[in-house]
Amino acid sequence: MAATMREVAEAAGVSIATVSFVVNNSKPVAPETRRRIEEAMVRLQFRRNMVGRALASRRTRVVALVYPAIEHKLGASGMEFVTSAARTASAAGYHLVLWPISNDAAELTQLVGQGLVDGVLLMEVQLEDARVEVLRATRTPFALIGRSGDLRDLVYVDIDFDATMQDAVDHLRGLGHRSMVMVTGSQADASFRAYGPYVRAEAAFRRIAAEQGFEPVVLECEQTTQSGRAAAEQILASWPGTTAVLVFNEFAAPGLLSGLLRRGVCVPQDVSVLSVLTSTEMSTSVDPPLTAFSSPGAELGRLGVRALLRVLEGEAAPPPALLPGTLVPGSSTGPAPGGGSARERHA
Amino acid sequence: MAATMREVAEAAGVSIATVSFVVNNSKPVAPETRRRIEEAMVRLQFRRNMVGRALASRRTRVVALVYPAIEHKLGASGMEFVTSAARTASAAGYHLVLWPISNDAAELTQLVGQGLVDGVLLMEVQLEDARVEVLRATRTPFALIGRSGDLRDLVYVDIDFDATMQDAVDHLRGLGHRSMVMVTGSQADASFRAYGPYVRAEAAFRRIAAEQGFEPVVLECEQTTQSGRAAAEQILASWPGTTAVLVFNEFAAPGLLSGLLRRGVCVPQDVSVLSVLTSTEMSTSVDPPLTAFSSPGAELGRLGVRALLRVLEGEAAPPPALLPGTLVPGSSTGPAPGGGSARERHA
DNA sequence: CTGAAAGCGCTTACAG
DNA sequence: CTGAAAGCGCTTACAG
Numbered sequence: 001m002a003a004t005m006r007e008v009a010e011a012a013g014v015s016i017a018t019v020s021f022v023v024n025n026s027k028p029v030a031p032e033t034r035r036r037i038e039e040a041m042v043r044l045q046f047r048r049n050m051v052g053r054a055l056a057s058r059r060t061r062v063v064a065l066v067y068p069a070i071e072h073k074l075g076a077s078g079m080e081f082v083t084s085a086a087r088t089a090s091a092a093g094y095h096l097v098l099w100p101i102s103n104d105a106a107e108l109t110q111l112v113g114q115g116l117v118d119g120v121l122l123m124e125v126q127l128e129d130a131r132v133e134v135l136r137a138t139r140t141p142f143a144l145i146g147r148s149g150d151l152r153d154l155v156y157v158d159i160d161f162d163a164t165m166q167d168a169v170d171h172l173r174g175l176g177h178r179s180m181v182m183v184t185g186s187q188a189d190a191s192f193r194a195y196g197p198y199v200r201a202e203a204a205f206r207r208i209a210a211e212q213g214f215e216p217v218v219l220e221c222e223q224t225t226q227s228g229r230a231a232a233e234q235i236l237a238s239w240p241g242t243t244a245v246l247v248f249n250e251f252a253a254p255g256l257l258s259g260l261l262r263r264g265v266c267v268p269q270d271v272s273v274l275s276v277l278t279s280t281e282m283s284t285s286v287d288p289p290l291t292a293f294s295s296p297g298a299e300l301g302r303l304g305v306r307a308l309l310r311v312l313e314g315e316a317a318p319p320p321a322l323l324p325g326t327l328v329p330g331s332s333t334g335p336a337p338g339g340g341s342a343r344e345r346h347a
Numbered sequence: 348m349a350a351t352m353r354e355v356a357e358a359a360g361v362s363i364a365t366v367s368f369v370v371n372n373s374k375p376v377a378p379e380t381r382r383r384i385e386e387a388m389v390r391l392q393f394r395r396n397m398v399g400r401a402l403a404s405r406r407t408r409v410v411a412l413v414y415p416a417i418e419h420k421l422g423a424s425g426m427e428f429v430t431s432a433a434r435t436a437s438a439a440g441y442h443l444v445l446w447p448i449s450n451d452a453a454e455l456t457q458l459v460g461q462g463l464v465d466g467v468l469l470m471e472v473q474l475e476d477a478r479v480e481v482l483r484a485t486r487t488p489f490a491l492i493g494r495s496g497d498l499r500d501l502v503y504v505d506i507d508f509d510a511t512m513q514d515a516v517d518h519l520r521g522l523g524h525r526s527m528v529m530v531t532g533s534q535a536d537a538s539f540r541a542y543g544p545y546v547r548a549e550a551a552f553r554r555i556a557a558e559q560g561f562e563p564v565v566l567e568c569e570q571t572t573q574s575g576r577a578a579a580e581q582i583l584a585s586w587p588g589t590t591a592v593l594v595f596n597e598f599a600a601p602g603l604l605s606g607l608l609r610r611g612v613c614v615p616q617d618v619s620v621l622s623v624l625t626s627t628e629m630s631t632s633v634d635p636p637l638t639a640f641s642s643p644g645a646e647l648g649r650l651g652v653r654a655l656l657r658v659l660e661g662e663a664a665p666p667p668a669l670l671p672g673t674l675v676p677g678s679s680t681g682p683a684p685g686g687g688s689a690r691e692r693h694a
Numbered sequence: 695c696t697g698a699a700a701g702c703g704c705t706t707a708c709a710g
Numbered sequence: 711c712t713g714a715a716a717g718c719g720c721t722t723a724c725a726g
Contacts, residue, residue: 002460004719015697020721030695047460051401052719055702060398062444062463069434078426086445087416095463097409097442098433113349113394115703116409116442225631251628258634281598284572285632287605351703362713367705377711399703402718462719 003044011040023048060118062095063308066108066131067123069100077279077297084301085121092309094118105130112140119312121145121304125156125196143308145300146196151320155311157303159277160322161197164293165204167324168246168276169212171291176336177244177272179214183231183256185249186222201248201276217242221252228255229262236263243336244272253278254286257332268334275332277325284330291333293325350391358387370395407465409442410655413455413478414470416447424626424644431648432468439656441465452477459487466659468492468651472503472543490655492647493543498667502658504650506624507669508544511640512551514671515593515623516559518638523683524591524619526561530578530603532596533569548595548623564589568599575602576609583610590683591619597642600625601633604679615681622679624672631677638680640672 005023009016014033021027022037029037040046054060065085086096097117101107108131112120119141122131127149135142144156172180182205185198202218209216217239221227231252235242247253253275257267265271267288275283275292283290300323307318352370356363361380368374369384376384387393401407412432433443444464448454455478459467466488469478474496482489491503519527529552532545549565556563564586568574578599582589594600600622604614612618614635622630622639630637647670654665 002462006719016720017698017722018696021696024721026721028695033695047457047462049462049719051398051407051462052702053721054398055402055704056719056721058702058721069430079429082426082429082445083416083447086447090446095444097444098429099437100430100433110394115349115394115396115398225636251632254632254634261634282628282632285598285601285629286634287601287608289572353703363704364706364714365712368712371705373705375711380711396703399718400705402720403703403705405705405718 002049003041003046004049005046008037008040008044008046011044012036059312060116061093062097062117063089063119063121063305063312064097064099064111064117065121065123066099066101068103070102077281077295081297081301084298085305088302088305089309092305094305094309096305103131105134108134109138112138119143119308121308127196127199141308141311143304143311145304147320148196155307155317155320157300157307157321157323159197159296159300160324161200162204162207163322163324164276165201165246166208167327168274168293169205169208171327172244172246172272172274172333173212175244175272175333178336179209179217179242180244180246181217181219181235181239181242183219183221183228183235183245183247183249183252185252186220186227197277198248205246221249223249223251225251225255225258228252228257229259230255232256232259232263232265236260236265242271244274244333246274246276248276250275250278250282253282253290257286257288257290267332270337272333272336280328283328288331291330292328294328295325296323299323349396350388350393351396352393355384355387355391355393358391359383406659407463408440409444409464410436410466410468410652410659411444411446411458411464412468412470413446413448415450417449424628424642428644428648431645432652435649435652436656439652441652441656443652450478452481455481456485459485466490466655468655474543474546488655488658490651490658492651494667495543502654502664502667504647504654504668504670506544506643506647507671508547509551509554510669510671511623512548512593513555514674515621515640516552516555518674519591519593519619519621519680520559522591522619522680525683526556526564526589527591527593528564528566528582528586528589530566530568530575530582530592530594530596530599532599533567533574544624545595552593568596570596570598572598572602572605575599575604576606577602579603579606579610579612583607583612589618591621591680593621593623595623597622597625597629600637601629604633604635604637614679617684619680619683627675630675635678638677639675641675642672643670646670 005016005019009019014037018029019037022029022034089096099111120135121143123145125144125146125148129148132148144154147156147158184202206216219231221231247256257273260267260271267273275290277295278292280294283292303321310318352363352366356366365376366384369376369381436443446458467482468490470492472491472493472495476495479495491501494503494505531549553563566578568578594603604620607614607618614620622637624642625639627641630639650668657665
């Protein structure tokens with residue numbers, strides 16, 4: 001169906017090298033010659049074959065998105081992330097393949113060995129990650145979404161947990177809440193042990209609490225509605241004076257909210273709930289809609305691919321990008337009860 | 348790094364053809380020769396290069412998943428679907444690339460012209476779909492997730508809307524509800540006009556209503572919480588006797604529920620809400636958790652890829668598969684008010 | 695500015 | 711059972 005370069009060359013009465021030069025615009029070609037070639041390309045419906053090009057140039061222009069197959073919930077914004085990554089690749093003339101694989105090194109080794117991809121975008125990085133070692137050992141160019149423990153020579157983009165947590169705490173402090181409880185994800189699960197986001201968000205919270213002089217209470221909880229509800233119970237039982245809860249656990253947040261409401265606690269009149277790094281779908285599906293800092297999913301996908309492509313093109317590795325979440329107003333946060341707001345801020 | 352076939356051949360003292368025969372197990376090879384070759388492959392860490400293979404065999408073993416970039420919400424189960432598709436492809440030795448593209452023909456034409464993929468899995472098919480025409484014209488093997496209007500010679504898998512709606516209605520009838528209101532997605536949006544799922548689900552509902560002798564009330568509503576809430580208002584205002592609502596609109600369902608609750612309507616005591624083709628994340632995030640028929644996302648991805656691969660392998664096109672949703676019990680449905688349940692069923 | 699030629703890493707008739 | 715050779719569709723020094 002589609003014509004080859006050879007056919008175009010014959011039709012235009014030139015060598016295939018010259019056709020290649022105009023297709024890639026890689027060498028000067030006489031105007032008249034170029035015209036003949038372009039005419040032939042259009043007439044014969046020439047489309048450059050990526051496989052031939054890949055073999056000859058040793059660059060496939062395909063990159064892989066590697067993530068854990070047992071998707072512990074990429075969150076509701078998973079598709080948004082992935083789509084944004086694919087479109088960014090596409091705009092640069094690349095393709096994105098999906099490699100949802102186990103966390104161990106064997107499968108990744110096998111896949112990169114096939115020579116299909118020029119580079120890898122690695123997600124859900126653990127602090128010690130066998131996959132990073134595979135990529136290093138095989139000299140596969142790669143970039144990370146997230147960060148491992150050892151950042152030497154790593155190209156990555158990640159969420160700015162410090163900034164996001166700071167913004168979140170500030171939001172609640174601004175409403176007059178003097179202290180707050182943080183609900184985070186469970187690290188009991190082996191695959192979440194030392195899961196970067198939880199570790200970093202909690203560390204940020206503790207640091208900020210120390211700076212602002214309140215006692216940091218941190219509650220771990222699984223990523224389910226049920227666990228969120230249990231967390232609500234525990235907060236009411238163990239820290240009855242709580243006026244604000246900061247949740248970094250998208251799938252527990254709805255349960256936390258309904259757990260409070262079921263106990264007759266009014267949100268936000270009695271207790272404010274602020275959800276951090278949550279999809280808009282989740283925030284708006286509950287009642288009252290959650291005030292939240294939305295996850296910069298699409299932006300991470302875009303920047304992650306961009307960073308990887310820059311490595312592939314041999315340009316200077318881009319500096320690590322850290323993106324904060326963006327406040328999406330809802331109805332689950334409000335002034336601290338007791339009119340403490342104004343007093344607190346001027347104290 | 349990775350050895351080539353030529354290097355293996357030299358190390359084993361054979362021709363590269365023979366190496367190819369053992370790698371592909373495509374021709375008989377003497378045991379002793381095979382042993383030498385296998386030893387050399389292991390020693391030199393041979394990994395067959397997919398690009399060379401693709402060029403020579405004219406099969407890339409890459410397939411594309413094509414879906415609308417303006418993702419009108421593949422739903423919360425989007426990642427699950429996509430991951431399942433990628434893993435199914437992987438298990439068969441294929442790779443899955445993501446092509447989130449506009450709905451028009453130009454971009455798809457350009458992409459298939461690159462010769463990167465052996466076939467295409469097409470999603471969100473419209474009743475008249477320019478993309479199907481592109482695939483036909485370019486003789487690109489393809490399979491559909493969903494169905495276009497004209498099914499001649501089409502390989503597809505889809506949700507079984509008839510069976511799912513029947514199950515849903517039966518569930519509510521079994522609880523004593525004599526009639527019900529259906530809330531569906533908005534078809535006002537141009538890109539959703541004649542959107543297969545809405546058309547088919549509504550048709551099934553009307554047919555069943557006629558069979559069972561109740562008046563089918565159908566309400567269109569946008570895919571947002573807000574619209575769901577408005578739908579609740581409208582139901583209470585226009586059809587105050589309603590005891591059961593059947594929602595086929597994942598992102599409106601939470602709003603419908605909270606809209607009822609806000610009006611003091613108890614769910615399920617006063618009104619039952621049954622959500623059809625919804626992700627579990629959504630169903631469980633609201634309070635009360637929704638009784639729902641879950642979307643067979645992962646299964647669709649698996650069967651869709653399988654169907655496409657069968658076409659690629661030149662096997663008989665598999666018969667169209669239609670999958671129903673599965674009932675996931677929640678707390679949003681219950682007996683019809685007025686103790687009608689038992690009476691109704693024996694009447 | 696253009697072309698002849700080698701080569702990217704494989705597969706596959708064809709011959710023996 | 712094995713090998714020599716052509717070829718898949720391109721790119722890229724090299725020469726002129």
